[in-house]
Amino acid sequence: MDRLPVVYVRGYAGSTSGIDAQVDDPFYGFNEGATHIRVDGDGDPAYYQFEGPMLRLMTDENYRLLVRGDQQHYLEAADDGSLPQESLWVYRFYDQAATTFAEPPQEGVLARLWSRLHQSVTADGFDIEAAAAGLYDLVMLVRAKTGAPQVFLVAHSMGGLVCRSMIQKVCAGPGRLPAKDIVARLFTYGTPHGGIAFDIGALDWVQETFGPAGADIFSPAKMYGYLTPGKRFGDRPRSRDDWDPQALDPRVLPPSRVFCLIGTDPKDYGPSQVVVGPKSDGLVTIERAYVRGAHRAYVHRSHSGRYGEVNSEEGYQSLRRFLFGRWGATVALRGLPAYPSDMDRRPEADRWPVWQADMRLTIRGLPVVLSEQLAEHWCPIQLNEELARHVDTADTPVPLASTFLMDPGHEAELAAERKEAAHPAAHGGRLRYVLTLKVFKLVVTTSGFLFKDHLEQVPEWADTLIVDVGPNPDGGGLTAWAAWNSEVSGPNDLSDPITEGLPPERRAALSFERDADGQSCRVALPDVAKTLQVLGEQAYLRLTVTDRLDETTPR
CATH class of the missing domain: 3.40.50 (Rossmann fold)
Incomplete structure (x- = not known):
């Protein structure tokens, strides 16, 4: 860049x-x-x-x-x-x-x-x-x-x-x-x-x-x-x-x-x-x-x-x-149920559910969290509000995270300018980005939260998506491997790429398809997540990677 x-x-x-x-x-x-x-x-x-x-x-x-x-x-x-x-x-x-x-x-x-x-x-x-x-x-x-x-x-x-x-x-x-x-x-x-x-x-x-x-x-x-x-x-x-x-x-x-x-x-x-x-x-x-x-x-x-x-x-x-960063990367929830649904607040209802999600984005090698939206920080992702913005859309997108990926060769170019020996790329040049999600349900009445059956800070579903992104071994662009932490046996740092210990059918790299936004792929949610009313059976994560050097991509 x-x-x-x-x-x-x-x-x-x-x-x-x-x-x-x-x-x-x-x-x-x-x-x-x-x-x-x-x-x-x-x-x-x-x-x-x-x-x-x-x-x-x-x-x-x-x-x-x-x-x-x-x-x-x-x-x-x-x-x-x-x-x-x-x-x-x-x-x-x-x-x-x-x-x-x-x-x-x-x-x-x-x-x-x-x-x-x-x-x-x-x-x-x-x-x-x-x-x-x-x-x-x-x-x-x-x-x-x-x-x-x-x-x-x-x-x-x-x-x-x-x-x-x-x-x-x-x-x-x-x-x-x-x-x-x-x-x-x-x-x-x-x-x-x-x-x-x-x-x-x-x-x-x-x-x-x-x-x-x-x-x-x-x-x-x-x-x-x-x-x-x-x-x-x-x-x-x-x-x-x-x-x-x-x-x-x-x-x-x-x-x-x-x-x-x-x-x-x-x-x-x-x-x-x-x-x-x-x-x-x-x-x-x-x-x-x-x-x-x-x-x-x-x-x-x-x-x-x-x-x-x-x-x-x-x-x-x-x-x-x-x-x-050469590549822009975004993650969104897609395939969510259309709104209004049973989540809608109806005039005759005395109570209704409100759904929130906590999100953390971390990168391997950094001592800090790159981005986090948490209820305890007053900024959870308000899923009801996100769904309400797309009332007539069955495939409602909910943005979760946006970041940028450094070119694996970038550090080598900088080292050459300083006339220093470049360190060999660790992990085969793969970068690890981790997205932690927690989904909470709150029951609300006309007078406020209903705490009778509430369990504070206990999510209805929580998991961590681990994504390894690196150079495409077949040449040109990037490829990625993804797995939910609940699928990985043992410490996740021992699996590199993260799909290494999974069944053979799950070890393959993600399949990207080019569309108007760049290169996109689907990441399936765990089955337990799909049982939640707010997500539904069709919900999935859409990971989009855009090459900022691509002249056909808006910069």
Whole structure:
């Protein structure tokens, strides 16, 4: 995969005093890491050193950080096409709003006190559309100096909205290049793509009406102005516009080029967790943290800080795979019963079942879970809701997981660039991806959950699908082997590929067929799973692998 320039865009810094503190960091926080991670349950935090996403791209992908005193001036002074494409750039859009780069004014005591009070509640000099226009200029400058046709945008929080304002509005202006021509991929950490909403409605009104320290940019209604061509900040969508802040027009930038990392741990964030509520990362609610149709990963991390999403191995692993993984892989439940069914809440019913699923996605060799949607983290897969979205569809697809697979030869190419000996590929070049599923049934009445016969945290069905993916021995593309953990005798690490110990008829690789989405295959569910009302006899998993180098595949 092409290693294009990476442009980092930081998040909201708050008032002018907060901006002044942040601009002292030459890399706007993307150089920060963490020295330990949380463990589940009541165990002690386990020591683990994560170097930060910027340093890891330098060590893992041979990227270069070119500063030379001032990145902007260094870029401007360089000859066109003279800088490496494998380079990292930090968009320092807050510098113009900081007071630390200007000569301090001569002020009396009262004036100084008033100035400090003013700086603690306002963000003079910052404008999100101006920041988006400046990002476009930086992207064009990086393209010219590196010779790269496109860039990767990596953004935290509000930085993702700056990117979207550039993509959806600035790039649509006269004389501008379309976003799809200059942005290869957009990765966002904890971006409020649907705005920020509070559990306390009055706080929404304060945010939208007064916008302390420029916070009104997070009002869903006000997002319309800086995300819509031809509109101004403050313009509101009309009811007939049917405007959705989380929608991205595929003609502008296909959502398949966007990856949204969603945090699910509010406890490690600041006071905002109290007013935002538990179903969030402490600032951004889970339902508002993604672009519709984009790839997603759910991680039990907070919005920022030492236990934040940017400072996490989980976030970095999704970032690296999204930027440089050759193959996209998705798993969905298919063949489910049509809706409505016996699960439907009928007016005359006094109780009805609600079905939820927990999901974990892990990869062999990583110390973290790549993505997890759990009821205990406030984000299970709501099967009733998923089925209700496809009322008349007998083969209802329910998305379970989306990730990207690295080319087995990628590490060898990187080692050759470093003039190092490449390590022989372990496991025959096969990568192991593991999907754990648990299906729960809750009985609900008009007054809430019915706990009379309920067994908390006891699933109706649970199993783990182990998938080995590797080069096709017959040449070209990938092949895969899959088995449910309940089928495997003994420790699963002793079976490689995972079907090795199964009966002869089950040892063959999966049979892929090419369709409009790429190469797909069916994985049968265990018989016990099919006895569940929500799944049914026809249910199966559909595994789809898309080659991103295939010119016929949308990128």
